[in-house]
Amino acid sequence: MSVVALLLSLSTLLCCALPLLLVALGFGSAVAALTSSAPWLVTLSQYKVWTFGVAAGVLGLAGYMLYRRGRSCPTEPLLADACQRAQRWSRRIWWCAVLVWCIAAVVAFAWIPLQRLLA
Template sequence: MTKIKESLLNYFTLFGSLSTLLCCALPALLVSLGLGAVLAGMASNFPALIWMSEHKVKFFIFAGSMLALNGFLLWRNRNAPCPIDPKLREACISGRKASRNLYIVSVGVFVLGFLFAYVLPVLMF
């Protein structure tokens, strides 16, 4: 897989994770903090928030599949050789570290969104 495709996959993974955070975790957090009026104001200014909440299963499936695919590709390429040229080697190593860190952040955001969307509502009621 080319670097551009891997980079795009990283960004799609982060986008998917952030969409789960926006659709589910943010509204639940605002309501649990007693900020329902803020949520109502956000929903009136950002009507897609309601649509995203109604389709949260699709967002979680998309984000989960992107995370799984990205995790597999990161694991598969973990020992791939880097160029011999010192500058290119450093760029390769730093790119791998950045991809891994972005993946970890994406997984954390996904888990946070999942907790707010599916786990905490069951525990609160």
Template sequence: MNEHPAALRVGAWSSLAALLASGGTLVCCALPALLVTLGAGAALSSLVAAVPQLVWLSEHKAAVFGFAAAMLAAAGALQWRNHRAPCPVDPALRDACLRTRTWSRWLYLASVLLFLTGALFAFALPWWTVRG
């Protein structure tokens, strides 16, 4: 019975890791595109001067998105595996188990939304503007 809370913790941590990885896609691609679209190129150049690693992330956006997709796939598999796992009988532990499961699901959905937003700015919009 002790393995189920540990499995839920792993699911929650994997969702958090997926959230951070998909947040990286926003930093690499969506944030610079948004700043340029808003006419804040000077702010972008200041940001790149302060954090030069952003250039590396932008140059390697395929790897960043690949890593984020792998993390999302792993987190999704763990979410699916644990979505019907039994919770402990003790009311306090059961409530904690259900709360962790709910938070983990919301974190995963937020991660997917961040990933899709980053992919929109990194791949779809540049392709659309070139074709249009």
């Protein structure tokens, strides 16, 4: 589930945050090339509120599944060790996905208003 959350977070970064950041930095031609080679990015960016909402929902569900009470690993030492390692990696991946989603949300929704305030 955390891998799905990471992929959805990356989709929010690709659809909305990366093109906006590139245009703001003066790389508009790169955005034009990107959207001509991957036209589905335009559709995703038209529905960026839904894209971010679905990604946030999946992140929330994955976080609940990772941190809910009653999670336990097997008692057999070898399986318990593998289970604990998998849980640690799942949590790391989930936190990376949350970080990517937060960065993408700030860039997609707050970047331009912040630039206008500071200018």
